């Protein structure tokens with residue numbers, strides 16, 4: 001067995017799959033290190049196996065003591081985990097206002113912290129614990145009427161998203177050791193970003209404060225939907241500084257070119273599934289180290305579930321076939337033929 005992501009044999013690992021020979025046959029098992037925190041990036045075009053690979057990682061994390069896995073799930077692909085034989089809970093995407101620091105509140109509401117309304121929201125976030133209290137504080141402030149109104153309107157917009165709740169996700173819940181699935185399906189871009197920013201900040205702050213012994217692993221599917229929003233700042237902090245306090249952050253995306261370069265360059269483990277867009281391949285090659293001589297393009301796999309794994313820890317490259325899931329995969333695209341088999345529709349026999 002080969003373990004990627006570490007030099008010394010110690011601690012838990014996740015079974016990722018097997019070496020893949022040129023003829024597609026299986027070689028030795030390949031595991032990923034779970035002993036230390038890692039920044040990971042999973043890329044590949046649509047349907048190449050990214051969400052499936054995240055699911056494999058989650059199954060392994062669920063079986064590992066001492067880690068707290070959290071998955072941000074914008075497509076609802078991980079909801080089936082709660083019905084599987086693993087310790088996973090699908091949670092409502094509701095967070096506490098205090099989880100976001102004042103600077104993130106301004107970014108979230110598109111306010112310049114130097115502006116009157118921005119400064120007011122900043123102070124409200126620093127002084128009050130809930131969105132309702134923040135709004136009341138703004139109303140009672142001695143700022144001029146126009147500034148108060150602008151700040152209040154922005155806070156009212158945040159309230160309309162219905163994701164801030166004083167009973168929202170706690171650090172105990174997120175760092176409690178079982179899998180947390182943040183179901184963000186159907187949640188709009190800004191509130192989904194608010195939720196993920198709050199969760200990423202909570203994981204980081206909880207570890208920095210030494211309030212949990214568990215090492216959190218935050219996995220983000222469809223990460224390009226977050227890196228351009230306020231969550232991007234919180235994720236960037238995890239990618240650049242999370243490993244020191246022990247927080248792992250893994251991003252999965254079909255569009256690596258849409259990620260900030262730091263997301264590619266900070267990943268110590270890159271799992272590249274099939275990728276054909278020139279811009280996306282270039283986003284990887286521009287940020288990858290020289291031991292990938294000859295470029296990445298020639299080495300990218302063509303088959304679903306196959307991945308080129310680039311391991312910065314050992315400066316090595318591996319061709320891997322990701323193993324099959326033990327739990328059911330919720331990322332499958334719906335097929336007309338399945339609807340027909342399930343009796344949901346009618347079709348002519350010629351189209352079966």
Ligand SMILES: Nc1ncnc2c1ncn2[C@@H]1O[C@H](COP(=O)(O)OP(=O)(O)OP(=O)(O)O)[C@@H](O)[C@H]1O
Pocket residue numbers: 044045046047048049050051052053254304305306321322323324325329331332333
């Ligand atoms: N390692 C694997 N072993 C077996 N089947 C796989 C594997 N990886 C992917 N598949 C199959 O390929 C399908 C597509 O995979 P997946 O949903 O992970 O794609 P994706 O890259 O996340 O696509 P999208 O960008 O559309 O979300 C899966 O439903 C599954 O049937």
